[in-house]
Amino acid sequence: MGRWEPDAPERLVLAALDLFTEQGYENTAVAQIAERAGLTKSTFFRHFRDKREVLFGGQEVLAEMLTSGIAGAPEQAGPLAAVEAALVAVSAGLTEERRAHGPQRLAVIAGNVELRERDALKMVGFSTAMAEALCRRGVPELEASVAAELGVLAFRRGYHRWLENGGDFAEVARRTLREVRAAVAGLEGGE
Template sequence: MARWQPETTQRLIVAAVDLFGEQGYDATTVAQIAERAGVTKSTFFRHFSDKRELLVAGQETLSRLLAEGIAEAPADATPLTAVGLGLERVAGAMGPANRELGPRLKAAVAASTELQERDALKNIGLAAAMSTALLARGVPEATAQLAAELGLLAFKRGFARWTEDDRTHDRGLAHHALAALRELHAAATSLG
């Protein structure tokens, strides 16, 4: 096995998700993931502390991009407009590999309680990043938290739609996430 190969992190993630789907999360070992990715076990541990961490690969980047998009929104932007700009920033960083991996990762998470717990923590982190960025803009705390939760839900719904969308009419992740944000805003307004 070659020690340094390009795109090692992505190969490890794909290998893990494929193995989780084939044999389950609990039955998959780090050694199997490393072997499938064509790297050594020690290389795996240079990228991830354990196999659970594969699920949150990129979380820091997503949080940073969401926060940057919100921070760079015009001063007169509403909280949801700022969140929408954060979603657009994230969408610009996600490509075909994310789209292809999405349904397989969703299935792996659905089949494992441990991965569901880790996914929930990831979601909390993404919402916190948005809320913190909104608070820094002077948005009141309750409004910031609500806008962040709507943003998180819009991202999740938009991502699901994007991965399921007909590839011949690819409208992109930003389209789906922003459409979901508008739907959620309308739904929240209708609550009375």
Template structure:
């Protein structure tokens, strides 16, 4: 068995999702995931702290990409224009692999209250990263928090639709979703 596999993370995620679907999340062990992926447990632990982390693979990267996109937005951008730039940057990192596994991950998460709670915490973390990036641009706390939540909602909505086969590119879908949330917020009065 080779010591290093360039696609090890994807192999672990694919193997874990297969096993979770076949035998359930609780019944699946890290050793089984590693075996199914054709890799070792130590390699698994170089990529993930535990099997729950497989379901949140990429969340930290996604948060970082959001923040980078916001930071790179023009200085004249409004908070939601900056969030839109973050959506475009984060969406650009999504691959066909992400598109394929999205519904499968959601199906596994739906089977466990613990996993649902962890997924919510990851979304809170993403919103915090977005809000932090906005505050670094001088955006007031309440505006930064609100814009961050709208950004997370827009990404979640667009990613779900894209994962189910709607549209070819995620970024325009995410920006359109953010525009809908912007209009909805404006109508609140």
């Protein structure tokens, strides 16, 4: 399978990350990314659906982990316990290599609307994936949506913390989800 210089996708990701950081996302052409990676525009689009996607690769895998995490939670677990299982399960996909470029990647995304847009879509994907998995466990549709939304919120916050402080993502995510649940309780209690 691997011919020529191996790992074309990874080389493209790294080249893109550097160029986006150096000169900004919109000032960087796909051809330029490909050139720095020793490839061509054709090859770039063979590996990535579009220019944005070079920063969001492998998220389908994470969504898959979320759903299987929920599916694999104990029978008697409630929706939020299942969501916790999902967050724990996804930690297997958050590799140390992924953490290395995380902050740089987040900075680039934060600086561009198109990229924030793609990020929003990915988060919606996570949410519906979890909600559907919860429904398959017999959770009513609305409760599933609420639990999934809270799960995504915890995931986002946990992910940021994990990038800042490191450590085990499963641990961080568990703690973050607990805080979200506390906030929910405070919401209902405080009226």
